[in-house]
Amino acid sequence: MITSRDGLCGIGELAERAGVTVKTVRFYSDRGLLPEASRSDGGHRRYGPGALDRLRLIRSLRALGLSVPEVRRVLDEEDETREAGGEGAPGGGALEAAVAGRLRELGSELRALRWREAALRLVQECPPGERAGRLRLIGAVPAPPSTAPLVRFWRGWLPPRMPARAAGAFLDVAVPQPPDDPAPDQVLAFARLNALTLAPCPGTAQPQPEAHRTAGAQGSAVLYAGLAEAYELAGAHLRRGRDPQPGEALDGFVAAYTSAYGVRDTPDFRRRLAGQLAADPRIDRYWELVAEVLTPPGRRPEPTPGSAHDWLLAALVAQTGAPPVPMT
Template sequence: MFSSYDGLCSIGELAEHAGVTVKTVRFYSERGLLPEASRSSGGHRRYAPDALDRLRLIRSLRTLDLPVREVHRILDEDEAGEDGADAASGAGSVLEDAVAGQLRELGSQLKALRWREAGLRLVQECPPGERADRLRLVGAVTAPPTTDSLARFWRGWLPARMPAGAASAFLEVAVPQPPDDPQPAQVLAFARLHAFATSPCTGAEQPQPAAHRAAGAGGAAVLYAALAEAYELAGAHMRRGREPSGGEALDSFVDAYARAYGSRDTPEFRRMLAGQLAADPRIDWYWELASQVVTPPGDRPAPTPGSAHDWLCAALDGLATGNGGAPGVNRIPGAPPDAPD
């Protein structure tokens, strides 16, 4: 391919054949990506014919924005494959890992851009008098956002020394995952949720439900696992728009508490439980915002453990008292009143 007497070419000829600059060829050579075959008597680099294909591969990998160190590893693996070592090393694995890592990084960048766009639209579309407050809320959240503050909030709420596996299982359902492509209203809801979870009042020691004290750390793990099943059953009714009522969901709910209190599911226990749950501290504002985070505007609100708990409490109260009413609400100190967007 090269017309010189020795079949080699200069750095300028290689650059011309590859359609790049001499500076580019020199850059890759100096970083060990493009080895030279020899030097001329004047000390100029000389390249073998296979350097052209290697240079084109390097350019393709760099066009995909792969770092130089990853390109080096891919080329090393490619050479090992040519030497017959691919069976032992797993040919292509370095390239696959590098591409997968780049896709993850790109996905994170795209998610961040979507959150920034939705945040800007949120500020742009709100009334001028609300912009300062919304800027403060949105500015306190990273893009893309993390749920670390929400997880810390719940770790302060859960019983001390609760088994790690049980705590992690609860956090999976209690902490809403921010959508990849949010609407402005979802950005606002997450920002408000972050502000609530990190406020000084909620950051202090939080009041615990009576069932926490009755069950203890180990019993609480059993309690929350049983409640998760009851909430899932109630969520199915809620998604169908059904009113609170008795049935399997309520029975599962009551049984979870009966086991925590070392009691049996009797009419007397249900009356006691209805009163106890009505007096327990509540975090309705958190659950309302959590539902808004995961539900696009205009869709039916997604059931959350909090809304499922309220549905079951209403069913229990109606059956226990015969009045069909929902239990009273006692909020955690510092929780803001429910405010419309």
């Protein structure tokens, strides 16, 4: 309660009532957040009756982590509402936008902290002789981790001039998102995956399967869309622990190739496809690491496009009697 006759108070009294320092009041005044009502004959700042509530609001907004410019926008909006005859209580678009932005920032910060915690546990729990190698792996991954190297890896694998929409849909499936709250083993798997995709490729380019390269850019879009559906069906079998077998998943797998090539599904085509796919380059290590990234410790590994492809190819080989799939 202000006790002066003119209803104004000095900077010291305002600071004491708000529970802040004089330096803090001066800081907000100098930045235009807390207007002065007047100055005394000696040049001291004087504040009106509304200054205390305004200062408390500023302090609350700052305690939530809002920046000074964001606080200014909230206060300006409050002033405009009051001048227009409204209640002038904070709660408009400026406050909502500031709070939403701060929540996004906190989410990123929390993910980074959880990632660092798991990485520290990984180093703490590993044998001393392995620490140097793990530190190198972890040090190459930012916190929170980025999937950019994995995306670049697949950009080199996918057919040139593949439609952007089809390529994006495939990348959504092929590039795992790091878990928000990872276990140490998941951090290690993602760091190894990151290192794998950054390693120099043999030859001059990423080895692309012949069965995919011959489809062409437009055919590849059809091919990958069909494969995505077949992989999803095969994934259901993998989750149930079923052995590779003929059925809807395998038929959809073959149909993806016949649609891309514009040919009929015949026993001869299936035999040739099985042989070609068995001879194509494989990146089993990539998919093994993806499964480790996505699967918390103690859980059954989640199916990946790689494990689904292997299941379907094994079913195709068994059906056609093609040469066995080479181990990599």
